[in-house]
Amino acid sequence: MILVSSTPPFCVRSEPGIAARADRRTAPVALAYDVTVRVRAAHPLIMRRARRETRLHIHTTHRSSGIDAVGSIPWGSHFCQFYHTEADLAETLVPFFQAGLDANESCLWVTSQSLDAGRAAALMAQAIPGFDAYVASGQMEIVSISDWYKPGDKFDPDIVLNGWIERERRSRALGFAGLRLTGDTIWVERSGWADFMDYERKVNGAFRHYNLVALCTYCMETCSAEDVIDVCRHHEFALTRRDGAWEVLESSSLKLAKEELVRLNAELEDRVESRTAALNAAVRARDEFLAMLGHELRNPLAPIRSAADVIRALAPAGSPIADSSTILTRQVGHLTRLVDDLLDVARITQGHIQVNLQETALADIVDMAVEQARPLIDQRGHALTVTLPGRGVKVLADGTRLAQVFGNLLHNAAKYTPNGGNVGIAASVDDGTAVITVTDSGAGIPADMLDAVFGLFTQLPRSLDRSDGGLGIGLTLARRIVELHGGSIAAHSDGPDRGSRFTVQLALATPAVATTPLAAPAAVEPAVSRRVLIVDDNADARELMATLLSLHGYEVDTAADGESALLQAATLTPDVVMLDIGLPGIDGYETARRLRAIPAMAHKRLIALTGYGQPGDLAASRAAGFDEHILKPAQLDDVLAKVAVAAQGRNEPQVSGH
CATH class of the missing domain: 3.30.565.10 (Histidine kinase-like ATPase, C-terminal domain)
Known part of the structure; x- marks a missing residue:
């Protein structure tokens, strides 16, 4: 159906000098014409057109039409106006072209006897200051029907259509944004009506691909009800006057196109929302997997590195055994770098790298x-x-x-x-x-x-x-x-x-100052009777770390879970507790909190020795009361330095082991 917000009749009026199509003239017609049968028959075509219009409307730049009832329209718009008088044409076409000139568009007005070229130029000059300059520059041109539609007194639809397109290309080549045009159709004879409607159909499809805005004007005195239907079918919408105001009539195909656009946009939003949710879930799952992977890979690397350190400490320098332990340590370091790289993937992609x-x-x-x-x-x-x-x-x-x-x-x-x-x-x-x-x-x-x-x-x-x-x-x-x-x-x-x-x-942080290079710090030796409690459910990691610290003069006790650690801490009061996070029963975080609640342990040093190294893990360590956060597999020198630091004073936990 042809749709409008209200449905009063057209006012049909005869005037001398305008040839009437008496053979097809009907009584005055309402604005709503039931073309349901035609729409149903053409439904596949309409839906294809609707999908095409949907794609086009998504990617177009809108232009001001200059007509209040129409508002902004995209490039490629092809609509029509039904008029009764010269005043009707002047009321819409003058602001239509004024908007185009203001927007740096090339403008072409093809006039007829309804409003001839001289009268059109006078109306434009009256409304637009400096109009003559637009004409002189070639931005505005007003021509007659015979010059454009019927050169040689013959209408060739292909020549006319190609002429519009060539004019648009030339306009853009000259620096204009596009082409705005209008052509009156009162000259179309009854015998050529079907051919002209076929031309309008081609125009409606072709103009969508160019920077064109086209307004075709039809005199109501020469249009029957069927003519109006034909015209509306081959334009995106129609403009007609009712009670002194202009109203827009939408064709059925345009209505379907807009409904299809709304539907497709809704589907697209649903798909985007669904895929975004799925992507976020996948990212979370990936980050959780990488964190767990890092932990699981670091756990076996820790005792391997500790074993290599023990072998190197006990083997004669330069012996094959010592050399083998060096190779083993180097390869563990390589594996550790690969684990760090895996975890850094998540940090990079999520922007979680912090300094x-x-x-x-x-x-x-x-x-x-x-x-x-x-x-x-x-x-x-x-x-x-x-x-x-x-x-x-x-x-x-x-x-x-x-x-x-x-x-x-x-x-x-x-x-x-x-x-x-x-x-x-x-x-x-x-x-x-x-x-x-x-x-x-x-x-x-x-x-x-x-x-x-x-x-x-x-x-x-x-x-x-x-x-x-x-x-x-x-x-x-x-x-x-x-x-x-x-x-x-x-x-x-x-x-x-x-x-x-x-x-x-x-x-630079401060102006450069030449100074003598600082001497390297002396190796840190453990304090007398420094006691360390190592808590880890991995027996290999626990025992090898205990052996290493014992070789360096520490008194070491071990525990396999949090409950045992709490009992030993209350009895032995170690100076340092090295805690794994992933403990059975109560985890390392809860164990640390309970250790801090023991009065004798309130100011002792707690070190997290763990495979968990994501930014959130460091924050959790800080909240639980840890002083240090060392990633497995830890370097021996790093562990010795951390353990040797005096227990007095609490520090913000720092990550080591990268």
């Missing part, structure tokens, strides 16, 4: 990074060059995270450089900026990969044996950490097999 900024000596950060990468550099037989500034050069940084960045860069340099190569790290100050450069003499980087290497899981081509290992996460993490410090990181290379250079720039 704790404080003034830190740049040389200290570089020293930590070199220490991390030293085993691989030595294994490959590389010559390492380290150039450091004085200890007075400080940056506002998370020292652990930046050491991770430089350690990754050094690790990559060693990994991608053939054995016996050169690896270097140099830190300097340039105009208030700390510049850290990591270089190597290795495989180099192709030019098209210099930026891509910072992408997640990106790796340079390697042989099928994958002897260098890694997941391709380190550089992504490095860039993210550097950006969180307000710095930048860039890759440089002269090409394959010509080495590479990674440059990190960071702002």
Whole structure:
């Protein structure tokens, strides 16, 4: 049906000089014409059109029509107006073109005897100051029917349609936003009506693909009821006057298209909401899985590393047994890096990488990074060059995270450089900026990969044996950490097999001051009679850690669960308690809280030694009362340093073991 908000009749009036189509003239007709049978017959076509209109309406830019009853319309709009008098045409077409001129559109008005070119120009000049300038510039053109529709006194629909499209292309080439046009149809003869309606059908489909806004005007004095139906079927909507006001009539196909648009949008929103919920659930499941995977992988690595440390402590230096323990420790370190990479995937994708900024000596950060990468550099037989500034050069940084960045860069340099190569790290100050450069003499980087290497899981081509290992996460993490410090990181290379250079720039915390390098701190020795309680349900991890600490002069007791730990703590009052988090019965967090409730243990040192290392795990440790949070497999030096610290005073828990 043709729909409108109200349904009064058209006022049909005869005027001299307008040829009437008496053979098809009917009585005055209502605005609502029942074309249900036609719509049903054409239903598949209408639905295809509806789907097409849905896609088009989603991706269009709206333009002001200048007509209050119409409002804004998208490019490709093709609608019609039924008029009675010249005043009707002037009332709509003048603001229609004024809006187009204001929007930098090329405008073309094809006039007829209902409102000729001279009268149209006069009305436009009266309404628009400076109208002559628009005409002179070519933005506005007013032509007659004979010039456009019937050159040579013959109407060729293909020529006319192609003419509109060519005019639109030329307009945009000249810098206009598109083409706005109108053409009056009073010249159409009865014998050519069917052909003209076929032309309108083609126009309605073709204009949707161009920056065109078209308003076709039809004189009601020459239109029958069937004519009105034909016209409405081939336009998106119609404009007609009722009680002195213009109203919009929508065709059935447009109504269906809009309903289809609403339905599809609702379905799309439902699908997006459903998929978003599913994605969030999958992300949560992934993060939980990775956290559990990290814990489960670290648990067996912890006793392996401890066993290697025990063997190395007892074996003669330089013996095959000592060398084997060194190899074992190195491989555990490699596995630990892979576990850390897995967990960093979740942190990177969720934006959970955090930094704790404080003034830190740049040389200290570089020293930590070199220490991390030293085993691989030595294994490959590389010559390492380290150039450091004085200890007075400080940056506002998370020292652990930046050491991770430089350690990754050094690790990559060693990994991608053939054995016996050169690896270097140099830190300097340039105009208030700390510049850290990591270089190597290795495989180099192709030019098209210099930026891509910072992408997640990106790796340079390697042989099928994958002897260098890694997941391709380190550089992504490095860039993210550097950006969180307000710095930048860039890759440089002269090409394959010509080495590479990674440059990190960071702002200085304070003006650089030349100072004498600080002496290395003396090794920490345990205090006399320092007692440690180790609580872990993994017997291998528990006993090997106890053996290691015993070898270094500590008095060690062990427990396999939280209940036993509480009983021993109340009796023995250990100076330090090392607690696993994933204990049977009451977990490590609850055990820590209960230990703090024992008066004699209120100020003793609690260390979480665990495979759980996500940001939420550190917060839980802090809330439970832990002083330290060490990730398994822990490095022996780190454990000894933490255990040896005096029990007096409580610290915020810090993560170790990365």
